[in-house]
Each structure stands twice: as structure tokens, then as C-alpha cells.
Amino acid sequence: MTGPTDAAGEQVTIPAKGIKEPVFGHSPKGGFRKHVLPGNKEFVVGDTIPRPKGGAGEGGKKASEDGEGEDGFSFTLTQDEYLEILFEGLELPDLVKKASVETETIGTRRAGLTTAGTPNNLNLVRTMRNSLGRRIALQRPSKATYDAVLSELLELEEITSPDEEEQARIVELRDKMAILDRRRKLVGYIDPIDLRFDTHVPEKIRNSKAVVFCLMDVSGSMQEREKDLAKRFFMLLHLFLERAYEHTEVVFVRHTHHAEEVDEETFFYARETGGTIVSTALTKMKEIIEERYPADEWNIYGAQASDGENFGNDSEKCRNILIDDIIPQCQYYAYVEIVGEEDEKLLSDSTAGADLWQNFLQVKEAHRQFEMRRVAEPGHIYPIFRELFAANKSEGAA
Amino acid sequence: MSDLLFDGPEWTFELLGKAHDAIEDIALNDLGLDVYPNQIEIISSEQMLDAYSCVGLPLMYQHWSYGKRFARDEALYRTGRQGLAYEIVINSNPCISYNMEENTMAMQTLVMAHAAFGHNHFFKNNYLFQQWTDAAGIHDYLAFAKNFISNCEEKYGIDAVEQVLDAAHTLQTQGVFRYGRPPRPTAEEMQAMQRQRDGFVSQKSVLDLWTENTLGREEDPSADDEVKRRGDMHLPQENILYFLEKHSPVLQSWEREILRIVRYLAQYLYPQKQTKVMNEGCATFTHYYIINQLLEKGLITQGAYLEMMQSHTNVVLQPEYDDPRYSGMNPYALGFAMMQDIQRICENPTDEDREWFPDIAGDPDWKSVMKTAWADYRDESFILQFLSPHLIRKFKFFMLADEAKHPHLVVSNIHNRQGYRDIRSALAQSYDLAYLEPDLQVQDADLKGDRELKLVHTVRNGIVLDPKNRDEVLKHVRRLWGYEVSLTARDQKSGARVSHTSTAA
Numbered sequence: 001m002t003g004p005t006d007a008a009g010e011q012v013t014i015p016a017k018g019i020k021e022p023v024f025g026h027s028p029k030g031g032f033r034k035h036v037l038p039g040n041k042e043f044v045v046g047d048t049i050p051r052p053k054g055g056a057g058e059g060g061k062k063a064s065e066d067g068e069g070e071d072g073f074s075f076t077l078t079q080d081e082y083l084e085i086l087f088e089g090l091e092l093p094d095l096v097k098k099a100s101v102e103t104e105t106i107g108t109r110r111a112g113l114t115t116a117g118t119p120n121n122l123n124l125v126r127t128m129r130n131s132l133g134r135r136i137a138l139q140r141p142s143k144a145t146y147d148a149v150l151s152e153l154l155e156l157e158e159i160t161s162p163d164e165e166e167q168a169r170i171v172e173l174r175d176k177m178a179i180l181d182r183r184r185k186l187v188g189y190i191d192p193i194d195l196r197f198d199t200h201v202p203e204k205i206r207n208s209k210a211v212v213f214c215l216m217d218v219s220g221s222m223q224e225r226e227k228d229l230a231k232r233f234f235m236l237l238h239l240f241l242e243r244a245y246e247h248t249e250v251v252f253v254r255h256t257h258h259a260e261e262v263d264e265e266t267f268f269y270a271r272e273t274g275g276t277i278v279s280t281a282l283t284k285m286k287e288i289i290e291e292r293y294p295a296d297e298w299n300i301y302g303a304q305a306s307d308g309e310n311f312g313n314d315s316e317k318c319r320n321i322l323i324d325d326i327i328p329q330c331q332y333y334a335y336v337e338i339v340g341e342e343d344e345k346l347l348s349d350s351t352a353g354a355d356l357w358q359n360f361l362q363v364k365e366a367h368r369q370f371e372m373r374r375v376a377e378p379g380h381i382y383p384i385f386r387e388l389f390a391a392n393k394s395e396g397a398a
Numbered sequence: 399m400s401d402l403l404f405d406g407p408e409w410t411f412e413l414l415g416k417a418h419d420a421i422e423d424i425a426l427n428d429l430g431l432d433v434y435p436n437q438i439e440i441i442s443s444e445q446m447l448d449a450y451s452c453v454g455l456p457l458m459y460q461h462w463s464y465g466k467r468f469a470r471d472e473a474l475y476r477t478g479r480q481g482l483a484y485e486i487v488i489n490s491n492p493c494i495s496y497n498m499e500e501n502t503m504a505m506q507t508l509v510m511a512h513a514a515f516g517h518n519h520f521f522k523n524n525y526l527f528q529q530w531t532d533a534a535g536i537h538d539y540l541a542f543a544k545n546f547i548s549n550c551e552e553k554y555g556i557d558a559v560e561q562v563l564d565a566a567h568t569l570q571t572q573g574v575f576r577y578g579r580p581p582r583p584t585a586e587e588m589q590a591m592q593r594q595r596d597g598f599v600s601q602k603s604v605l606d607l608w609t610e611n612t613l614g615r616e617e618d619p620s621a622d623d624e625v626k627r628r629g630d631m632h633l634p635q636e637n638i639l640y641f642l643e644k645h646s647p648v649l650q651s652w653e654r655e656i657l658r659i660v661r662y663l664a665q666y667l668y669p670q671k672q673t674k675v676m677n678e679g680c681a682t683f684t685h686y687y688i689i690n691q692l693l694e695k696g697l698i699t700q701g702a703y704l705e706m707m708q709s710h711t712n713v714v715l716q717p718e719y720d721d722p723r724y725s726g727m728n729p730y731a732l733g734f735a736m737m738q739d740i741q742r743i744c745e746n747p748t749d750e751d752r753e754w755f756p757d758i759a760g761d762p763d764w765k766s767v768m769k770t771a772w773a774d775y776r777d778e779s780f781i782l783q784f785l786s787p788h789l790i791r792k793f794k795f796f797m798l799a800d801e802a803k804h805p806h807l808v809v810s811n812i813h814n815r816q817g818y819r820d821i822r823s824a825l826a827q828s829y830d831l832a833y834l835e836p837d838l839q840v841q842d843a844d845l846k847g848d849r850e851l852k853l854v855h856t857v858r859n860g861i862v863l864d865p866k867n868r869d870e871v872l873k874h875v876r877r878l879w880g881y882e883v884s885l886t887a888r889d890q891k892s893g894a895r896v897s898h899t900s901t902a903a
Contacts, residue, residue: 021463022568022870024836024855024863031860033800036825038727039718040796040812048806049798 087240090389108200117197126196134194140187141180149176210245210299210331212238213285216267217306219256219276226338230305231268232381233336237303240389245299251288255281257311261288278310278356279317286325295329302326302333310356319359327367334388335360335372343376350374403697409503414438417507421515424691429684430765431519434493434533438514441496446482447472449496453667454486456494457540459547459659461563484709487513489521489670491533504702508709511688516681523773524676526669536666543659550652562653565874566639566660573639573661574668576832627844634839637661638853638875641840647849648880657878672831675777679733683768686710686734716793727825732793736780739789740768750787777829785822787815795821802860836863841886849881850902858890868899876901 113123153173156166214234216222222230242248252267253259256274259281285302293300310318327333337357351361357372364370373384403420404413418438425431441449451468452458474480484505487495495513497506521527532539551559566573628634635641642649643657670677689710693703716731717723743751744764752759758767775783790813797811797820811817811824827833837856843849853875855863868885876883884900 019462019466020870021564022867022874023571024568024838024871025867026834026836026861027864030802030862031857032802033859033861034810034824034827035798035800035807036727036795036821036828037719037798038716038793038795039720039724040794041718041720043796043809043812045809045812045817047809049809051800051805051807 083239083243087243087389090240090386106202106204109203111199111201113196114199115193115195115197117195117199121197121199123196123198127190127194130194130196131190134191135187135189138187139183140189141183146180146184149173149180153177208245208299209247209249209297210241210301211249211251211293212241212301212303213251213253213288214267215253215255215281215285215302215304215306217256217276217278217281217309218254218270218272219309220273221276221307221309222338226305226307227268229338229375229378229381230336232378233305233334233375233385234303236381236385237301237334240385241301251285253281253284253288255284259284276309276311277314278306279314279321282318282321282326286321289326289329300330302330303336304334305336305338306356308337308339308354308356310354313355315355315359318356319363322360322363322370323366327363327370330369333367333370335370336384337372337374339374339376341376401696402699403507403692404503404702405699407502407504409501409506413503414506414510417503418510418514420692420697421507421511421688424688425511425515425519425684428691429687430769431515431684432522433515433518434491434522436514436518437492437494438510439494439496440499442499443475443482446486446496446498447475449486450482454488455540455663456488456490456537457544459544459563460551461567462560463567485509485513487517487521488536489527489531489533489666490536491522493518493521493533502705504698504705505709507692507698507702508685508689508706511685512681515688516684517677519684520673520677520680520772523769524669524673524776525774526672526776530669531666539662543663546652546655546659550656554652559656561877562656563660565878566657568871568874569639569642570660570664571835572838573637573657573664575637575640575665577636624844628842631843633843634841634854636837636839638838638840639664641843642875642878645843645845646879647845649878653878668831669776672776672778672829675727675729675733675736675829676772676775676780677733678730679737680772682710682714682730682734683737718794732781735789735792736784737768737771739786740764740771740784742788743786748788754786755784778826781829782823782826785825787813787818790818790821795825797821797824833858838885843879850900851875851879851881851883853883853885855885855887856890857887857896860889862887862896872899872901 113126153170156162156170156173159166162170212234214237216227216230216234218227238248238250250264252262252264254262254267254272255276255278256272257277257280258274261284262270281304289295289300322333337353353361360370360372364372371388373388375381375384403417418436425433447468449456450471451464453464458464471480475482482498484501485495485497487493493514495510495517497509497513501509521533527533547559547563631641631645639657639661643654643661646654649657685706689698689703689706692698693700698706714728714731714734716728716735717725740758741764743755743759744761744767747755747759761767771780771784793813795813796809797817798807799810800807811820813821837858839854839856841852841854843851872883872885882900882902884898884902886898887896888894889896
């Protein structure tokens with residue numbers, strides 16, 4: 001389940017083939033043209049200018065005005081947008097329970113500006129804009145003006161024996177300084193009325209968590225093909241749930257004649273041999289739920305993939321665990337049986353099947369959040385996934 | 399009690415009404431404008447983007463290319479690379495203008511003066527619009543077109559309709575009559591149209607193929623025949639869409655109707671393409687005059703006036719050729735400057751003006767001079783007539799001669815006595831659509847012979863068609879014609895064949 005889930009910035013680019021709108025247009029190159037341009041500065045008749053790169057002056061531009069600059073037009077979908085399309089129209093099953101599982105926490109959201117607040121929330125840009133506007137409006141003398149007067153005054157004062165004119169000027173400048181000083185004190189650089197603070201308001205944030213259990217049979221009968229199909233299904237489920245919940249965890253449980261919780265790598269790639277006892281995985285899942293994922297805090301999803309083989313009468317045990325313990329705690333539980341591509345009978349008839357399938361059919365009758373499907377090739381996965389999560393699914397299955 | 403129309407940035411519908419009445423008073427009684435009744439609608443930025451994608455029309459049939467335009471404009475707008483227009487105005491009766499809701503009251507006032515009176519007057523009075531567009535009927539026609547095309551989609555499938563529209567769109571610029579009215583139908587053709595309405599001759603051309611050729615009414619193809627045939631088909635024909643609509647042997651009647659719709663809308667928009675400078679100039683001149691009058695009458699505050707002027711100066715900014723913002727002539731700037739110049743020539747003519755514009759220099763009634771100019775010219779003729787040496791100097795125009803053979807561009811004229819006339823006519827020509835757009839005509843199509851549609855491109859000044867686009871369009875034309883299509887490029891002066899392309903190859 002690496003790949004798209006990890007690479008959040010990954011983009012899906014669909015090439016822009018077939019959206020060109022060709023029209024008859026002049027070629028931007030060749031021939032004789034005249035251009036009239038504004039803003040002559042130094043040219044006189046007869047001056048020559050090297051031809052600008054990319055063709056003949058304006059010609060290149062005209063071509064794009066006609067809409068041909070769009071040759072490279074392509075839609076770039078972010079992963080989110082892609083998933084939006086992929087999962088369009090799909091809904092989480094059993095939303096009633098989901099709502100009750102949601103917990104709410106309080107976060108904050110920006111909510112404009114106020115005139116009062118703490119210094120750490122001071123909005124400098126707005127404050128300085130107000131200050132500048134006020135200073136201009138009230139004609140506060142700028143530092144430059146002040147400095148100019150001051151330096152002239154100092155210069156004059158340094159003259160040891162100023163003549164009459166200079167003395168008059170000194171007096172004049174001193175008066176001016178006094179006025180400037182008073183104005184600068186009167187009109188502050190920053191005034192309390194300039195201050196603007198960012199405000200935040202508390203907001204309730206819906207917080208929901210989900211855990212997906214991926215259960216897979218890894219006994220000898222599950223070959224690369226079967227595992228690949230199972231992986232595709234799990235991946236889709238994970239992507240879909242990740243969109244619906246803020247926090248999604250995945251638990252991988254694999255089983256032969258015993259079950260164990262493993263990491264993703266081991267789950268999909270490590271080899272294991274042994275018999276096939278499906279109930280061990282279900283027991284393991286039940287244990288993990290009890291241990292770590294209390295059903296009143298977590299939305300629990302189960303997804304199981306197997307080739308449909310099971311040991312002896314273990315299938316009945318599976319049925320009982322599912323009906324009594326697991327399904328009541330789950331939002332949804334999907335069982336996918338991977339069959340050979342040649343098993344047309346199994347694919348077309350949902351009532352036919354081996355022991356495990358028959359028992360699971362009973363589970364399905366008991367619980368409407370349990371669904372089961374058969375797949376034989378990669379092309380089946382997506383349609384079946386859509387079927388499982390189709391919006392407004394008929395309630396007949398209940 | 400102050401006379402102010404408004405004081406403050408927020409607009410309300412009452413204030414808009416008040417401002418509208420004040421503007422109308424100046425526009426009608428002072429400037430003497432003649433306008434369609436106004437219908438002003440306030441729209442959001444989303445709606446503005448929608449309107450953009452419908453080439454500025456209030457209703458449009460569906461086609462993916464409009465979605466493409468919408469996606470582009472929306473992305474540009476959302477990423478802040480392109481602002482939206484303050485208004486869009488439609489040449490219709492009543493004249494509809496869409497104003498953005500986020501405009502301030504001052505901007506709404508400016509925009510009303512600009513669009514609801516400036517553009518409106520131009521639409522109603524300019525000869526191109528009067529002769530070529532039907533302002534009262536456009537809404538009904540658009541509604542008809544939209545319904546017709548969506549019905550076709552239901553009946554014949556979205557893909558089939560899209561194929562015809564794709565092909566028709568490629569010929570939009572070849573779907574207008576540039577000089578003359580469409581050939582009037584003869585009595586014979588009127589009868590044929592009648593039968594077509596009865597559902598009989600939608601395939602008349604095909605019928606010709608069968609009866610004349612297959613059933614063996616053999617006739618020697620003589621020279622007379624060719625003359626008659628070409629006469630019947632109104633050849634040569636510059637309006638390729640019109641020709642295909644009338645004479646293509648393979649199109650169904652609904653496909654012909656779609657070609658007619660595309661052609662009709664191209665023709666409706668053609669006057670706007672020819673009058674960008676004048677239309678914007680007229681609207682800008684009008685709003686400038688009106689807001690100054692409003693200020694003079696004490697109806698707006700100086701603050702509001704400054705806000706309007708700030709926007710006005712942005713709009714009429716003409717960057718010089720070496721400015722990074724330069725992207726060709728700004729039609730607002732040129733149009734507005736020329737119209738102000740006309741007013742100046744009337745009111746304060748110089749000796750030079752008297753020499754260049756003897757009939758308007760010193761005319762006491764500049765308003766009627768202006769209205770005549772607005773009514774009787776298009777961009778090309780307007781510039782050729784009214785661009786004064788004064789303005790050429792003001793814009794510091796210079797002219798570059800660009801001969802592909804030479805490695806350098808040559809400055810051939812500058813803004814001096816020797817250059818005025820050449821610069822003026824060259825600038826005028828750069829607004830002549832018949833010159834800017836390639837000259838293509840249907841030369842011949844012999845339905846009894848090889849049925850090849852023969853197009854001719856007249857090459858002016860050695861400027862040929864862009865080959866990639868040309869070949870793509872020819873494929874579309876072939877689809878509409880049903881048989882092979884060839885395009886011969888001939889030099890305008892020598893008549894020598896420059897190139898020959900055919901879909902058959």
C-alpha cells in the first residue's frame with residue numbers, strides 16, 4: 001500500500017490528445033510583413049534590428065492569440081482529484097453508526113481582524129497600512145524632512161560668527177524644528193487605533209478514526225496472481241476509507257493454519273507454507289479489536305481475501321465467529337474470493353461454491369454489513385468495488 | 399442636502415438605479431447617445447467565468463471546447479494570473495450587460511457608463527452591426543440553436559453531433575461573408591427549399607449524383623456546363639461553411655442545420671472582431687465623458703472620481719514596444735486616444751490638423767462628428783481616416799519591415815513627415831480582418847466528375863498557411879464534404895502555384 005498513499009503530491013496527467021481546435025492560420029514565419037509599434041526612442045529610418053528569436057516579431061504572438069498556444073494543454077489531476085473521480089458516487093455503508101463513533105475536538109479557525117488582542121496576534125501588514133494612511137492623512141513630517149531641517153540648522157549653528165541673514169535663518173529653522181517636533185509627537189508613528197489583530201474562533205472539528213483489517217490466506221494455494229488481485233482490492237479499500245476518515249489505520253493479518261499480524265511488506269511478499277484454517281485469522285482479528293480498537297472509538301472495516309479453500313469443518317467455526325463477534329462490531333466486512341479465470345460456473349452463480357462460501361452466504365443473510373464477491377481477473381476488481389460501495393444500494397440485502 | 403448619488407463603496411439596487419438615471423440623463427441629453435433599452439444584471443465571478451466560456455453570449459449550445467476554455471480561464475483566475483472583466487455586454491435588444499457583484503459602487507457607475515451606454519450606443523448605431531446582426535432576434539436564435547443541438551444529441555448521439563461541430567468550428571473564420579450578402583435564392587432554389595422543408599430534398603445533391611451519373615443521362619461536359627455549374631453553386635465562394643451547407647453531397651439535413659448555426663454565430667460575432675478599437679474606444683470615451691460630467695455636477699465625491707480614474711488609466715495604458723508588459727496595441731488606448739483627438743481637432747485645431755482634416759477641423763459640433771465616426775467606420779477605415787500626425791507622434795509609432803529573406807528587420811518609417819501616411823495605412827491594415835485572415839475560397843467542385851472539392855488560398859506577400867493546422871482542418875473539411883479535398887496555394891501577384899495539398903494523397 002505504498003505508492004499513491006505515500007506520495008501525496010503525485011499527479012496523474014492525462015495527455016491532451018484530441019482537444020486541439022485547428023483553424024486555417026498564417027504561418028508565423030516567412031514572407032514579407034509590416035509591423036507598427038509604439039514607443040520609438042532612438043530609431044531613424046534605415047536602422048536595422050536583429051530578428052528576434054522565435055520567428056518574425058509579432059507573427060509568433062498572433063499564432064497564440066488565435067488559441068494555438070494551447071498545444072500543450074493538458075489536465076493535471078492531483079491525487080485527490082483523481083480519487084474524487086475514481087470514487088465518485090460511492091458511499092460509506094452504514095453511516096448511522098459512523099456518526100455515533102465520531103468524536104469531536106475543539107480546534108481554531110482564523111476569523112478576520114479585531115482592534116484588540118495580544119501582541120503575538122498582531123497583524124503587522126494591516127497595522128502598518130493603517131499607520132501609513134493615517135500619517136499621510138494627518139501630514140506627519142517624515143524623518144527625511146526632519147533630518148534635512150536638523151542638518152541645515154546644525155550647519156548654521158557651527159558658523160562662529162553668523163551674519164544677520166544667517167541668524168534670521170537659524171531662528172526660522174528653530175521655529176520650524178519646534179513645529180515639526182510637536183507634529184511628530186502629536187501624530188504618533190503608530191497609534192493604538194492603527195492596531196489590528198488576527199482573531200481565531202474555536203471550532204468543533206469532527207474527528208473520526210477508522211481501522212481496516214486486511215485478512216489474507218497465504219497458504220500454498222495462493223499464488224502471485226491471487227495475491228496480486230487481493231492487493232488491488234485492499235489498496236482500493238484503503239484509499240477509499242482514507243478519504244472518508246481523518247485517521248485510518250491498516251492491520252494486516254495473514255494466515256495459513258495459524259494467523260499472525262504482520263507488516264505490509266511481509267503481508268504481500270513473504271512466502272509461507274502450511275495448511276489453511278481461516279478461523280485462525282478471524283480469531284486473531286477479534287483479539288486485536290478487543291486489545292486495541294474498541295468499537296465505540298473506531299470504525300472497523302474488514303476485508304478478507306482467500307481462494308475459498310478451508311480445512312475440514314472449520315468454515316462453520318468461521319461463520320460463528322463472524323456472526324457472533326466480528327460483524328456486530330464492524331461497519332462493513334467484505335469477503336473476496338479469488339477464483340480461476342476458467343471457473344465460469346462459480347463466477348456466474350453466486351449460490352454455488354465450496355464449504356467456506358456456503359457458510360459465508362449464511363453470514364450474509366444474518367448481517368447486511370457483510371458482502372461477498374468473486375473475482376477472477378484485475379478488471380473485475382474496480383467494478384466489484386463500486387458495487388460494494390455503491391450509493392443508495394438497495395436495502396434488499398438486509 | 400447633498401446631491402451625491404452615493405457616498406461609500408457598497409452598492410445597493412436603489413443606488414444603482416439612481417446612478418443609472420443620472421448617467422442616462424448625461425448620455426442621452428448631453429452626449430445625445432441613442433441606445434437600446436438596458437438590462438443590467440449583477441453576476442458572481444463563477445457566472446462571469448461561465449459567460450467567458452460561452453464566448454460572451456448569454457446562452458450557448460454545448461461543446462467540449464467551451465469547457466476547455468472554462469477550465470483554462472478558471473485555472474488562470476484561481477491562481478491569480480488573470481483577473482476578470484468588470485462587465486460583459488451583449489449586442490442584443492434589450493442590451494444586456496453583466497456587472498460583477500464584487501465591484502464597488504464607484505466601479506458599478508463606471509461600468510454602467512462604459513457598457514450600458516458606450517457599447518450599447520455603438521451596437522445600435524454602427525453600420526456593421528446594423529447591417530449584419532439582428533439584435534432583437536439573437537436570444538431566440540441562441541435558444542433555438544441550443545435546443546436544436548441538444549435534440550440532435552439525443553436523436554443521433556453525442557459523438558455524431560460532436561464530430562460535425564468539431565469540423566464546423568475549424569471553419570468558423572471561413573464561415574462569414576466578408577463583402578457581400580449571401581447569394582439570394584433564385585425562384586428555383588426557393589422551390590427547392592420548400593421541398594426540403596417537406597423532407598424531400600435533404601439529399602438533393604446525392605440525388606444529382608444518382609440520376610445524372612448512375613442512371614446514365616450522359617451529357618458531354620462542355621465549357622458551358624462548367625460555367626453554368628459554377629454559376630449555380632455561386633463559385634468562387636469565400637464562405638466555405640455556407641458552401642458545404644448548401645452543396646455537400648453527404649450531409650444529413652440536421653448536419654446542414656448545425657453548419658448553419660455555427661456560420662450564423664460566426665457572422666453575428668464578425669462585426670465585433672472588426673471593431674475592437676472603435677467599440678472599446680467608444681465605450682471608454684463615453685464613460686470618461688460621463689464621469690467627468692458627474693463630478694462637475696457634484697454628483698460623485700472626489701474619492702469616487704479618483705477610484706474611477708485609477709481604473710480608467712489602467713485600462714488605457716499603452717506599454718511601449720520594449721516594455722515587458724507590451725503585447726501589441728491596446729485597443730482601449732488607441733480607440734480612446736483617437737476619439738479624444740477627434741474632439742481636440744474639432745475644438746482646438748492646429749494648422750497641421752486643418753491640412754490633414756479639412757472637413758472636421760474646427761467643426762463646432764464635435765459630438766456629431768464623433769457620432770458619425772462611430773456609425774460609419776470599422777477599425778481599419780477609422781484608423782485610415784482619423785489617425786492624426788499628432789497621435790502618431792504621441793504614440794511614437796515606428797514601422798518595421800520584416801522580409802524573411804533578410805537577417806535583419808529594417809526600420810522603414812518613423813513618426814516624421816515622411817512616415818505619417820505609411821504608418822497610418824500599415825496600422826490600419828493590421829486591423830483589417832480580410833487581410834489578417836487567410837484568403838481562402840472554394841474554386842470548384844464537380845459533382846458529376848471527380849467530386850473533388852477544390853480550395854484555393856491566395857498567398858499575399860509570401861505568407862503561407864501553417865502546414866500542421868492546414869492539414870488538420872482539411873481532414874475536417876473532407877469529413878463534411880464526403881469526398882477528397884484539395885487546397886492549392888497561389889501567389890497573389892504572379893498567380894504561380896506555391897503549393898498543393900490534397901486529402902487524397
